[in-house]
Amino acid sequence: MNERILGLKPYPMVELARRKKALQDQGVEVFDFGTGDPKEPTPSLVREALCAAVPIVSQYPSVQGELRLRQAFCAWFRRRFGVDLDPETQALPSRGSKEAIFHLPLVLVDPSRDRNTVVYPQPGYPVMEIGSLYAGAQTHPVLLNASNDYLMRPEMVPEEVLARAAIVWLNYPHNPTGRDLPEELFRAWVEARERHGFVLCSDECYTEIYFGEKPRSLLEFGMEACLAFHSLSKRSGMTGYRSGMVCGDPELLAFYRRFRAGMGQAMPVFEQEASRAAWGDEVHVEERREIFGQKREVMLKGLRERGFEVLQTSSTFYLWVRCPRGVSDREMAARLLDLGIIVSPGSFFGPGNEEWFRFALVPSVEDCARALERIPPQEQWKKE
Ligand SMILES: Cc1ncc(COP(=O)(O)O)c(C=O)c1O
Secondary structure: OOOOHOHHHHHHHHHHHHHHHHHOOOOOOEEOOOOOOOOOOOHHHHHHHHHOOOOOOOOOOOOOOOOOOOHHHHHHHHHHHHHOOOOOOEEEEEHHHHHHHHHHHHHHOOOOOOOOOOEEOOOOOHHHHHHHHOOOOOOEEEOHHHOHHHHOOOOHHOHHHHOEEEEEEEEEOOOOOOOOHHHHHHHHHHHHHHHHHOOOEOOOOOOOOOOOOOOOOOOOOOOEEEEEEEEOOOOOOOOOOOOEEEOOOOOHHHHHHHHHHOOOOOOOOHHHHHHHHHHOHHHHHHHHHHHHHHHHHHOOOHOOOOOOOEEOOOOOOOOEOOOOOOOOHHHHHHHHOOOEEEEEHHHHHHHOOOOEEEEEEEOOHHHHHHHHHHHHHHHHHOOO
């Protein structure tokens, strides 16, 4: 067996699903704010496009995907970020962004070389670390917290680490906090990349879930050795479809395509058609933002009225909330669980986050309000 697998902690969301099932088996009504997997219906135009495209004879799809899917994505990218991408060479479909994020170190890191390190935010999406460990890469988490405003800056990483970095991951809008990266820090990272020669990757799966200024894409600021990872999961309610797109530097993508061909990861053509419909429509995205915005208002108001400190952000459907003084994140999550409310403790997203926990705004607006009724004011949580 691979020793690296034995050394890994279980994926945190698996643990949440286990606890939820145990409660439901006891007949408890559970409000699940744990995993970021919203329940709003997938738009009908997506479902219809999928059904209409199911063929009588179904053959292997190509790794590169149909040109018309890549064209639809690149047209969206142009409309949304004002950046022209060549659909022939600058966009490659993935089965959601998770697998692509996981695999990337296998493609770009040779553990025997000096340049063998992956740099990523912590707290952050656990897959950046997990994929790096499977690939045998060295890992370097960048510790984000309230005092640095959860903003990842090049000067937070020692020069010698940047010099041996193969990949630097950005993730803005940021899971779990919802923080956005200002333009000047995107530029600072592109400059750092030019100085040190790593590949700069940006996980952009939440760019469409915003309630203030529109989040930016890395590719507005740099293209050489830059990759952006997009997804229809959150934008279009398609977590179950597994549809994403990796875009950016054409040379890197040509190299990456060879890897994907070897692995045999390709998107079925009927899913490509559903994805094409989704990238081509903005109405359903606005409707989703409207619903998430309502949930945010209800939860923000309710939590603040109860005295909780919620990090002030304007993107993603996550709320990052400080634990009452003296109560750890795990204890907070366990006590909320006793009330039938599932949240993610901050430490699920890496050590150093034990004072925080995350709400994913998954339950309906009504259920958000009902769940709040079960949450006592903050001062009642404090330890004696
Ligand atoms: C920061 C971040 N990146 C990537 C993903 C993966 O999304 P998907 O594989 O559904 O595209 C998630 C999912 O929750 C996420 O939170």
